[in-house]
Amino acid sequence: MNDAATFDFTALAGRRVAVAMSGGVDSSVVAALAAEAGCDVVGVTLQLYDSGATAARPGACCAGADIRDARAVAARLGIAHYVVDMEARFRKAVIEAFADSYARGQTPVPCVECNKTVKFTDLLELAQGLGAEALLTGHYVQRIMGPGGAELHRGLDPAKDQSYFLWTTTRAQLDYLRFPLGGLAKAAVRREAERFGLSVAAKPDSQDICFVGGGDYAAIVEKLRPELAMPGDIVDQAGRRLGGHNGVHRFTVGQRRGLDIGGHAEPLYVIGLDAAANRVIAGPRSALAVAAARLEGANPLGSLDGEVMVKVRSLAAPAAARWEGDMLTFAMPLLGVAPGQAAVAYRGSRVIGGATIGKTIPVSML
Structure with missing residues (x-):
């Protein structure tokens, strides 16, 4: 019995399924398991951005080498594979929304928006158009049938659970989605990749914000909204000026590093952002x-x-x-x-x- 025996492919055997293939080890293993179970597998890879334009780092997904990896896995498995250009949609729905959120003084979660729009709306519709009876992904969550239908549950491995990023999934989408890796630990998934002889078996995990190079999200925001790189004041809770900053988008609530303030008896943190007034509000940790x-x-x-x-x-x-x-x-x-x-x-x-x-x-x- 292999590591992935926790997911029952019986109902899907002999039927067409679509697998969202990002080029990483997780989705590649899903495709391999589905093919092994006798499914008619169609791999679909979304090209979401130009890795050169966004300076995304190695270990990101859905661009460049990742697309080539997905193609190579599909060829080894002998399954159909399609690459769909979704750059314009991803830029508008995810990257620009990311920049706009920082412009409003918020802390966005772009992976939620990506799952909500590009992956579980556009990709799902594409899978249905290909005649697939289900869309399989490599997310570490579980779909469990309850009294009222399909339910979304945490992945069994707490270190890999991705349920936080899938809260926008609708009940109708859950009826169509399948998550074969939800009952597995990452080590087990890598063993499966080795068993299938997949070239991505040792490939590093993708990063949460795939389009941000080197962790410098501010550079992406400034490229899209250059007007945000504007000096402003850092103030205390009473509005008294404590120092200056080079853009509200460079700060998030709870941040301590980057506050150019000295001469205080206790450390100060970002406790609020007033984007309209271009002000960063600082205060003691208790104010958080x-x-x-x-x-x-x-x-x-x-x-x-x-x-x-x-x-x-x-x-x-x-x-x-x-x-x-x-x-x-x-x-x-x-x-x-x-x-x-x-x-x-x-x-x-x-x-x-x-x-x-x-x-x-x-x-x-x-």
Whole structure:
């Protein structure tokens, strides 16, 4: 029995399925497993950006060498493979939205927007147009059938769980999607890649923000919105000037590094951004404590209202909270919560929905 025996391909055997192939080890293993199970596999790779134009680093996805890797894997497996140019769509829906979010003083999560628009809307429609009965991806999440239909659950390996980035997935999309790797650890997936003799078996994992080279997101923002590179003031909570900055987009709530301020008895952090006034608001660490958040654009995958466990960052530990309408109240104050981030709610391992944080309410305002 191989490592991937946790996913049952029985219902898909002999049927056409589409596999989203990014050129990485995860999606390549999904394609190999589906082919081994007797599925009629069609691999689809989206070209999302010009890696030269965006200076994306090695280990990114959906450009250049990654497309060549996906082609090579498809050729080894003997499956059909298509490359679809989605650069214009990705630029508008993800990269420009990323820049606009920073321009508003927010902290965006571009992987959420990519999954919401390009991957689980455009790619899904493309898969259906190819006659596929399901779209398979390499995401580390689980699709489990419940009393009301397909449910989205955390990946079994907590170190690789990607459920935080998939909260915008709709119930209709879940009916069509499959996630064969959700019950596996990464080490098991690499063993499968070696078993199939795939050239990508040892390829590094892709980075969260695939189009940002060297981690310098500010350079991408300034390239798209050069007007943001404008000097402004760093002020305290009372509005008194403490220093200067070279663009609000270079700061996020909770940040300490980069604040050019001296002569204070305690360290200062970014506690707020006033993009309209081009001001960065600094204060002590205690001022970062957030008691509640007002939410926007909720996507319910279950009954959201009531007691939940919630994540406000992909790597954050779930925190107890109460979800009521568009208000999320934390059982204990949280640090590092910023507008633009996603709040994703869980009951047990199930994702019951999520929303974008529109406004935070500090403990001091209650």
